[in-house]
Structures are given as C-alpha cells and as structure tokens.
Amino acid sequence: MPDTFESKSVRSQRHAINQALQEGHNDLATELLQRLQPCDIALLLESSPSRNRLDIWQLISSDLHSDVLEELAEDVRNGIIDTMQPDMASDLLEEMDTDDLVDTLRGLPESVSQDILAAMDEQDRQRAELGLSYGEDTAGFIMNTDTITLRPKINVDVVLRYLRLKGDIPEHTDTLYVVNREDKLMGGVAITTLITAAPDTPVEDLIKDSEAIPVDMDDGEVANLFERYDWLSAPVVDKNNQLVGRITIDDVVDIIREDAEHSMMSMAGLDDEEDTFAPVIKSTQRRSIWLGVNLFTALMAAAVSDMFEATLSQLAVLAILNTIVPSMGGVAGNQTLTLVIRGMALGHVSSANARWLISKELAIGFFNGIIWAVLIASVIAIWKQDFMLGAVIAFAMMINMIAAGLAGVTLPMIMKKLKIDPALAGSVILTTITDVVGIFAFLGTATWLLM
Amino acid sequence: MPDTFESKSVRSQRHAINQALQEGHNDLATELLQRLQPCDIALLLESSPSRNRLDIWQLISSDLHSDVLEELAEDVRNGIIDTMQPDMASDLLEEMDTDDLVDTLRGLPESVSQDILAAMDEQDRQRAELGLSYGEDTAGFIMNTDTITLRPKINVDVVLRYLRLKGDIPEHTDTLYVVNREDKLMGGVAITTLITAAPDTPVEDLIKDSEAIPVDMDDGEVANLFERYDWLSAPVVDKNNQLVGRITIDDVVDIIREDAEHSMMSMAGLDDEEDTFAPVIKSTQRRSIWLGVNLFTALMAAAVSDMFEATLSQLAVLAILNTIVPSMGGVAGNQTLTLVIRGMALGHVSSANARWLISKELAIGFFNGIIWAVLIASVIAIWKQDFMLGAVIAFAMMINMIAAGLAGVTLPMIMKKLKIDPALAGSVILTTITDVVGIFAFLGTATWLLM
Numbered sequence: 058m059p060d061t062f063e064s065k066s067v068r069s070q071r072h073a074i075n076q077a078l079q080e081g082h083n084d085l086a087t088e089l090l091q092r093l094q095p096c097d098i099a100l101l102l103e104s105s106p107s108r109n110r111l112d113i114w115q116l117i118s119s120d121l122h123s124d125v126l127e128e129l130a131e132d133v134r135n136g137i138i139d140t141m142q143p144d145m146a147s148d149l150l151e152e153m154d155t156d157d158l159v160d161t162l163r164g165l166p167e168s169v170s171q172d173i174l175a176a177m178d179e180q181d182r183q184r185a186e187l188g189l190s191y192g193e194d195t196a197g198f199i200m201n202t203d204t205i206t207l208r209p210k211i212n213v214d215v216v217l218r219y220l221r222l223k224g225d226i227p228e229h230t231d232t233l234y235v236v237n238r239e240d241k242l243m244g245g246v247a248i249t250t251l252i253t254a255a256p257d258t259p260v261e262d263l264i265k266d267s268e269a270i271p272v273d274m275d276d277g278e279v280a281n282l283f284e285r286y287d288w289l290s291a292p293v294v295d296k297n298n299q300l301v302g303r304i305t306i307d308d309v310v311d312i313i314r315e316d317a318e319h320s321m322m323s324m325a326g327l328d329d330e331e332d333t334f335a336p337v338i339k340s341t342q343r344r345s346i347w348l349g350v351n352l353f354t355a356l357m358a359a360a361v362s363d364m365f366e367a368t369l370s371q372l373a374v375l376a377i378l379n380t381i382v383p384s385m386g387g388v389a390g391n392q393t394l395t396l397v398i399r400g401m402a403l404g405h406v407s408s409a410n411a412r413w414l415i416s417k418e419l420a421i422g423f424f425n426g427i428i429w430a431v432l433i434a435s436v437i438a439i440w441k442q443d444f445m446l447g448a449v450i451a452f453a454m455m456i457n458m459i460a461a462g463l464a465g466v467t468l469p470m471i472m473k474k475l476k477i478d479p480a481l482a483g484s485v486i487l488t489t490i491t492d493v494v495g496i497f498a499f500l501g502t503a504t505w506l507l508m
Numbered sequence: 509m510p511d512t513f514e515s516k517s518v519r520s521q522r523h524a525i526n527q528a529l530q531e532g533h534n535d536l537a538t539e540l541l542q543r544l545q546p547c548d549i550a551l552l553l554e555s556s557p558s559r560n561r562l563d564i565w566q567l568i569s570s571d572l573h574s575d576v577l578e579e580l581a582e583d584v585r586n587g588i589i590d591t592m593q594p595d596m597a598s599d600l601l602e603e604m605d606t607d608d609l610v611d612t613l614r615g616l617p618e619s620v621s622q623d624i625l626a627a628m629d630e631q632d633r634q635r636a637e638l639g640l641s642y643g644e645d646t647a648g649f650i651m652n653t654d655t656i657t658l659r660p661k662i663n664v665d666v667v668l669r670y671l672r673l674k675g676d677i678p679e680h681t682d683t684l685y686v687v688n689r690e691d692k693l694m695g696g697v698a699i700t701t702l703i704t705a706a707p708d709t710p711v712e713d714l715i716k717d718s719e720a721i722p723v724d725m726d727d728g729e730v731a732n733l734f735e736r737y738d739w740l741s742a743p744v745v746d747k748n749n750q751l752v753g754r755i756t757i758d759d760v761v762d763i764i765r766e767d768a769e770h771s772m773m774s775m776a777g778l779d780d781e782e783d784t785f786a787p788v789i790k791s792t793q794r795r796s797i798w799l800g801v802n803l804f805t806a807l808m809a810a811a812v813s814d815m816f817e818a819t820l821s822q823l824a825v826l827a828i829l830n831t832i833v834p835s836m837g838g839v840a841g842n843q844t845l846t847l848v849i850r851g852m853a854l855g856h857v858s859s860a861n862a863r864w865l866i867s868k869e870l871a872i873g874f875f876n877g878i879i880w881a882v883l884i885a886s887v888i889a890i891w892k893q894d895f896m897l898g899a900v901i902a903f904a905m906m907i908n909m910i911a912a913g914l915a916g917v918t919l920p921m922i923m924k925k926l927k928i929d930p931a932l933a934g935s936v937i938l939t940t941i942t943d944v945v946g947i948f949a950f951l952g953t954a955t956w957l958l959m
Contacts, residue, residue, distance in 0.1 A: 068858075075860050096736045104856045106864050217703060226700040229740065231682060248699055249677040252668060284765065285547045287758040289680065289740060306757055307738040313761060314735065317768030318850060324772065325846035326839065333851040334861070337871045341879075344843050344872070348836060348880060355835040356887065362828040369824040376820045376827030377813040380943075383831075384806040385799060388777065392795050395776035399769060400784040405555045407519075409526050410785070413557050420788045421795070428792075429799060436807065492831075 071101045078113065087116045095121055099128035102137075106334050111140060123152040131164045132332035138165060138173075147176035150185075156199050156308060159188030196279050197272040199312070200293045200302035203227040206236045209243055209261035213254045229305040231289045235264055242269050242292055242300045269294040272301055279304060280312045281404060320398055323480035326350070350485055358383070358492040365500040368508055374441055375503050378450060381433065382499045386457035386491030389425055393418050393465025394487055398479050401469060415466050422462025426455035449506055453498035460494040461487075522552050529564065538567045546572055550579035553588075558787050562591060574603035582615040583783035589616060589624075598627035601636075607650050607759060610639030614649075647730050648723040650763070651744045651753035654678040657687045660694060660712035664705045680756040682740045686715055693720050693743055693751045720745040723752055727763050732855060734760045771849055774931035777801070801936055809834070809943040816951035819959060825892055826954050829901060832884065833950045837908035837942030840876055844869050844916025845938055849930050852920060866917050873913025877906035900957055904949035911945040912938075 070089055077086040090098060090113075098117060102110050102125070114137055117125060126134055126149055138146050138161070150158050150173060162170045162185060174182055184202075191197025205226070207216060216233070220226065232245040244264035254263055269292045270279055283291065283306060293302045315329060322329040326347025331340070362369065362379065369376050397414070400406035406414060430451035438447035464487050469479035521540055528537040541549060541564075549568060553561050553576070565588055568576060577585055577600055589597050589612070601609050601624060613621045613636055625633055635653075642648025656677070658667060667684070671677065683696040695715035705714055720743045721730055734742065734757060744753045766780060773780040777798025782791070813820065813830065820827050848865070851857035857865060881902035889898035915938050920930035 072860055094737070100736070100855060103854075104858065104861055106861065106868075221704050221706075224704050226704060229738070230700060231740075248703070249681060252699070252703060253672050253675050253677060255672075284761055285551070286545070287547075287680070289682075289757065306740065306761070310735055310757070310761060310764060314764055314768055317765055317772070321768070321772035321775070322846060322850070324775075325842050327843055327846060331847060333847050333856055333865070334868075337868055337875065340868070341872050341875045344840070345876070345879060347843065348839055348876065351836060351839045352832070352880060352884065355832045358831055358835075359828050362831075366824050366828065369827045370821075373817050373821035373827070376824070376830065377810050377817065379827065380809055380813075380831055380834075381803070381806045384809075385803060388799055388802045389795070391776050392778055392798065395773060395778060396782060396784050399773065403554075404551060405784055407555065409523055410555055410557065414784070417557075417785075417788055417791070421792050424788065424792045425796070425799065428796060429803060433803065 071097065071104070074101060074113075075105070078109065083116060086113075090117055095124035096128045098125045099130075103130055103133050103332075104334070107133075107136060107332070107336050110136065123149045126150075126161065127153055127157040130332065131160075132335065134161060135164055139169065143169075143172035144176040147173045147181075151177055151181045154201055154203075155184055155188050156201055158185055159191075159198060162189060163193060191272060194276045195272065196270045196274045196276065196293050196304060197301070199276055199279070199308045200272070200304050201227075202302045204292070204300060204303045205230065205233045206240075206300065207233050207246065207260050209235050209237065209264075210259055212256065213251055213258045213260065213263070214256035216251060216260060217256075229290060229307060232292075232303075233260075234292050234300055234303070235260055236300050240299045242294050242298055245292060269298070269300075270304060271296070276312050277316055277402075280309050280316060283309045284313065316402065320402065320480040323478065324395070324398075324484050326485075347485075354485060354489040354492065357489060358496060361493050361496045362500065365496075365504055368500060368504045372503065372507060374443075374446065375500060375507075378437065378446075379496065379499060382450065382453045382457050383492040383495035385429055385433075385454060386461040386495045387488045389422065389458055390461030390465040390487045390491050391484060393421075393462055394469060394479070394483050397466055397469045398483065401473060401479070406470075411470060415463070418462040418466040419459065422459040425462070426458035429458065430454040445507060446503075449502045450499060452502050453495060456498040457491060457495040461491050464490045522548065522555070525552060525564075526556070529560065534567060537564075541567055542569060546575035547579045549576045550581075554581055554584050554783075555785070557785050558584075558587060558783070561587065574600045577601075577612065578604055578608040581783065582611075583786065585612060586615055590620065594620075594623035595627040598624045598632075602628060602632045605652055605654075606635055606639050607652055609636055610642075610649060613640060614644060642723060645727045646723065647721045647725045647727065647744050647755060648752070650727055650730070650759045651723070651755050652678075653753045655743070655751060655754045656681065656684045657691075657751065658684050658697065658711050660686050660688065660715075661710055663707065664702055664709045664711065664714070665707035667702060667711060668707075680741060680758060683743075683754075684711075685743050685751055685754070686711055687751050691750045693745050693749055696743060720749070720751075721755060722747070728767055728853075730755060731760050731763045731767060735764065767853065771853065771931040774929065775846070775849075775935050777932075777936070798936075805936060805940040805943065808940060809947060812944050812947045813951065816947075816955055819951060819955045823954065823958060825894075825897065826951060826958075829888065829897075830947065830950060833901065833904045833908050834943040834946035836880055836884075836905060837912040837946045838939045840873065840909055841912030841916040841938045841942050842935060844872075844913055845920060845930070845934050848917055848920045849934065852924060852930070857921075862921060866914070869913040869917040870910065873910040876913070877909035880909065881905040896958060897954075900953045901950060903953050904946065907949040908942060908946040912942050915941045 070093060074086050074089045077089060098121065102113055105113060110133065150161060153161065162173065174185060177185065188198070230248065232247050234245050235243040237243055243261070244266050246260050246263045247265065250263050272293050272295050288306065290303050290305045292300055293304060295301050319329045322331065326344070328343055331343060397406055433454055434447035434451035437450055438444050468483050468487055472479040472483060521544060525537050525540045528540060549572065553564055556564060561584065601612060604612065613624065625636060628636065639649065681699065683698050685696050686694045688694055695717050697711050697714045698716065701714050723744050723746050739757065741754050741756045743751055744755055746752050770780045773782065777795070779794055782794060848857055884905055885898035885902035888901050889895050919934050919938055923930040923934060
C-alpha cells in the first residue's frame, strides 16, 4: 500500500535525525538516515548549519554518497567535496550521470577540479571533458548521452523485442530517436506510439516530427521551449544535425526554478547560489558588494541634497519631507522594472512591442503622478498648513513618477542590449535615478518658489 | 527532417503577423496564423497590446480557439471570454481538459462562470462542478481524470494487447495504476517496465511502490515533491485511498514558475497575474494599492523626522545625511528577508533551525554594522570635516544594521505563523522598521551629542 502522505513522515524523520544528532545519539541518527532517499538526505544537509554538515555526511552510508552529492545545491556540495582527497572525490564523481558530473566539476575551483579529473579513469575523464567543452548554461551542458536510437526501416515488433532483451531503459525515456546511416536525426517515436502500433509497422512511419535542440542553445531558451510545448524530453543535435544527446524535463525543472529565483535574488543583490546556512563571514562578504554599491548611491543622493544646503538650513520642513518623493518614485519604478524583467524572461517583451510598452508605462507614470500629487498635496497642506508647500511637493511627485515609469521600462531594455543582466543592476540604477530626480525636483522647486 | 531551431522561425512568424496586422493585411495574417501551434498563438496574444487582442482572436481558425484559450494567461483569457456569449464560451470550455476547464471557470467573475456553467451540457457541467469543489491551489484542482487503471492479477501480455486495442494513450502517460476491487490504489507500473517485462508476469509483481498525493494537498507542496523526486506523473487519491486522478509534470512546471514568480512580483507589490499589456487604467489601479501603502509609510518616516525639527533647523547637514542610514538598513534587511522567504519556499527554513538562523543573521547584522559604520564615519569625517558627526552616523548605522538583520529574519517567520504571505507585505513592513529605527537612531543621537 502506498503511503498517502509520505512527505510528512519524511519531515518528521528529518526532525528526529536532527534531534538525535544534537543529543549525540549517532547510532540512532545513522539508522534513521538509512530510511531516507538521497534527495531527502540532501534536503537535510541543506537545512543544517554549515558546521554540522560534515558530521552528518560521515554518518551517511557510503554507497549513497554519490547520489546525495548529485542532489545537493552547488554551495553545499562544494563545501563537502573541498574536504575530500582528490581520488576519493573522483570515485564519487565517476558514478554520476554526465550532466551532474559536469555541473559539479564546473562549480569547483579550477585547481580542485583539475586534481579530481587527473584522478579519474580514462573513460570518465573523457566523458567529463567533452561535457566541460560545452559552454555553461547551454543545452550541451545539461544533456545526457543515454539516448536509445533506432534505424528507420526496422519494425515495431523488432524494437519491442530489442527493448525487452536490453531490459534496462534509461530513466525518463518517453521517446526513442530514429537516425539515418550518418547518425543524423530523422525524428522521434514515442514509446506510447510503439506499444499501440501494429507490430509490422516500420518505425519511420511512426516518426513525429519532433524539434531538435542545437547543442549550443541557451538553457533558458531550452526551458522556455519545454514549458511552451509541454515536452518531457527533447533530442540534442550538433551543427551537422547529428544526435548527440537528450534533455529531460527533470533538469529543465531545475533551470526554470533557478531562472525564476535568479531574478528575485538578483534584485535583492544576492547570488542565487547563496546558501541560507553558510557561515557568517562568507555571507557577510557576499552581501557586502551590494551594500557598498548602495552606500555609493545613497551618498550621491546626499550630495544632491547638499547642493541645497542653504535652502534646507532655512526651511527644516523640507528636510522632513525630502524622502517622500524619492521613495514613491522608487516603488513605482521598481514595479515597472519588475514587470518588464518578467516580460522579457517569458518572451513577451521584444522590439516589436517596445514602443507601445514605453508609451503605456509613461501614461501610467502620468496618471500615478496626478493621483499621488493631489493626495500628497492635500496631506501636506493640512499637516503643515502651507498650500504652497503642497504645490511644490505635488509638482515634484508628478515629475518623479513620470521619470520612474520611463526609467523602469527603458532601463532593462537598454541593459539587455548591452548584455547586462537587468535583474542584477537594474534596481540600483533605477533607485539612483528616482532619488536624484526626486530630490532635484523637490528641493529645486522649493528653492525657486519658497525662498 | 526536424527543424533544428524552430523557435527562431516561430519568432519571425509572430513578427510577420504583427506587421501584417499593422498594415491591415488580414488575409496574410490569417494565413500565417494557421502555421502556428496553439501555444505560439497564445504567446502572440499575450505579447500584443490588449486592444489588438480581439482582432487577432477573430482571425484564428475557430477549431483552435479552445486550445489557444487553454494556453493563455488568466488575465488575457478572461479578457477574451468576457466578450463572448455564454453558450459560445461554454462550447469552447467543454472541449478542455478538466484541469484547464476548472482553472478557467474559477478565474472568471462568479456571474459569468455561472452563466457559462448553465449553458453547458449535463456531463461537462458535472465534471466542472466536481473540479470546482476542490479548493483552489490543491492537488484536486490541477489533476486530470484520464488515468489508465489495471487489476493486479492480469498479465503484461494482456495489458499490452489492451493498450494496442485502445489505441489512444492520454498525453504524458508514463505510468499505469493498479487498483484493487474497491478502486483503492495499490501502486503504479511504469510503461517502460511493462515493455521490458516477460509477457506472462502479473502486473502486481511489477508495482513500484509509488507515493500517492492526497486530493487536498497544497499545490506548492505537490510541486516540491515532483521537483525533489523527479517524477513525471503521480496518482491522486481521496481520503479512502481511492484513485481519483493523476497530476502530470507539465502542470507542475507551471506551478513552479508561478510560485517562484509570485515572490518576485509580490515583493514589488504586483499581482502575479498582472498582464504586461493590460490597459493603462487597469494597470494604474492595480499598482496604486502598493503605492498607497508606501505613501503611508513614507509619511510615517517623515513624522519621525518631524519630531526632530528643532535639530534639523539648526543643523542642515543632518537633513542631507538623514537618508543614508535608513537606506542601508533597508537594503541589508531586504537581503535577509529575500533569503528567508526563499528558504521557506524550498523547505529549508523550519522551526528546527529558526533559532540558529536568527543568531546567524544577527551576527551578520553586527559585522555589517561594523564595516559600514567605519566606512561611513570615515567618508563623513573627511567630507564634512566633522569627526563627531562621523561618530554619530556610525553609531546609528550599527544600530540599524542589527535591527535590519533581526527584522529580516523574524518578520517572515512571524508572518508565516499568522498565515500572512511574507512576500506580499514583508518588504514594506521591513522598510518601515528600518526607516523608523534609522531616523530615530541618527537624529536622536545627533540631538543628544551635537546640540
């Protein structure tokens, strides 16, 4: 009988292991670990403080080590491999599928991965080096080479007998590939088609004209294709249309998750591999770059205010209200920026509709400007009993909202053209713009009208 | 021969259609549309300004209408259905798979969906109402009912003959399910296992003890299970362990994408269904809630500054520097918040490691405080030639960085306990905290030491 809600029991088992470890009952922990699948052990390691990870690792049965490594997030995996001797690491890596092997090697420092490669046996080293030769984030990088190929003229019956003899069909195989004498891909035949077809049909009559993925296609684009066409797997071909491997949905799911997370993490100035449970010093270092950039832009904004020191020293009320207009511009601009970045990732935003989108966001900026200008003017006029001050802040709000809309939509487009990741730097540049424009508009107008 | 890079040609076809539409060549556009698959037509509609969508819709061959609707994003789909007569809409919806049908109905305003349900034929209405009876975002909501079931005692040979007779196997079927006389699930048999097994094996010997998903499980949890265990499909059972349907990876991929996007969009105060090409008025309305909340918090920060009006009117330099400490606190706090929200989504953060994580983030806040306090103090001491002012800002920075780390890690934990989505409101509450603490610490210390 299947367990109807296994994951709850997995969670409680992880909890029990944590407790056993804390109380020093290593035997109990070892026994509990044996009941978990590799992916659950990986989750346990990822959710543990970094200093406890090696202790847990030692308790895992060594024939699971390789499978657990495959499932681990890069940062955590590297932390564990770093502590191993090269020949021990190479033994573990040799057991991996090509895509995981290459992914692991590439995540390691050059010197470490060279040592491990040197310790590998000839055949695995070649396999790894071929994989490493494809660019990171390409189809070649994430593909596996365990395809089953057929010749066009053989019958369904022969294929089914061949498969029965072979016995072991690679995981996630839903399609067999038909290739001609030069190994060029003619197309795919679904397994479900094979089992429903008449036994004497030649496979070439069953080919569904499946698309092939070029080995150098960007993996984000591969993910979009899988998502759009609901594929479970797709063949990968080189530039001569020769079949070199296949990509399966389980690897694509990881890319989809990572791509979507990448934008969110980048917008907060974080590395998407950032490990929640990394040591304090490492985390502090990683996050400091972004804080440094922000300090610089905050000083720039201060320098703009500094130009209006005379005004500020006479009218302290301006100092009090000086943050409102930049803050509203930052929020409005970030909304637009986030939408455009997502639209780009989904393939919705392109040169064909860029102009329309820019005018739309400008119009929203205009309407936002009117709404919030009227509102803030009323609040200030009542709070500070100063109608003119209300008019000044309203005017600045209007200007900054339009600037925010314009910057939010054009910035990611420009950055994409310059091949800079808009999710990474877009937000900080945008905030700098809305800060500077907002302060200039507010203090400038105030100096002009109120002094 | 398969096209090695079909998506490029799809893109150029979409471009050609846009051009044909702009130039009024409707015949050409219609012809070009016929060459596209439903998912590509959906992308074309999603990437078009909302006012052009109905024109394109009219040009699509009507036998594709239902398939295109299935692929469309909710906002865009609703816009099109809204313009239809109920009986026409019901005709289109009846052709859909149950999961898409239910998803579409639930996205529509109650009155519209009631009209459509009333216009449906009996069988489809029952199917829809059963689907609607499951809670939104549950396994029941995303499952399909097209499972193939087997009895435990029959042989592989019989199954294969049955499948051949049946002819049509539902899309994305990788596993057949074995049920006993009471329709209770005994487990699954992979199709690849069936074709490699000896013909006289009874299927009960081939059962892989697959997990079953309870019909009321949250869809985010379903997605996590699929991702962790690399499933292609999974059976869904009711509380009596009777098989009621199956969930396939293509629907899960959409959930993974939506969940990951949800956090990013929510943190910018956007609805995740927000359509990049919606009309200006609708977009302005949708975004205004968040801007309103932000205006309120900006006014709160201003009110804090207002308490120090006397200090500000004497020392304009404080007004100039008043934004630096809150800004740095906001960035540092948002980094922590983003990490914790992601950690929660991945199942890494739980009560077991909460205390450890809080002390880690406090420590990072402390180190961040030291680093940026020293740096900002040096900059200010040099820029403003005022050592005491540097000390004041350094102290405020220290306080605010620790507050930011503490708020960033505890806020999402508290919100989750209160069942509030941390991605939605976390960022604005955090920024309010870092603004208020930052201003208090800076202007308060300045009033005390410099006045």
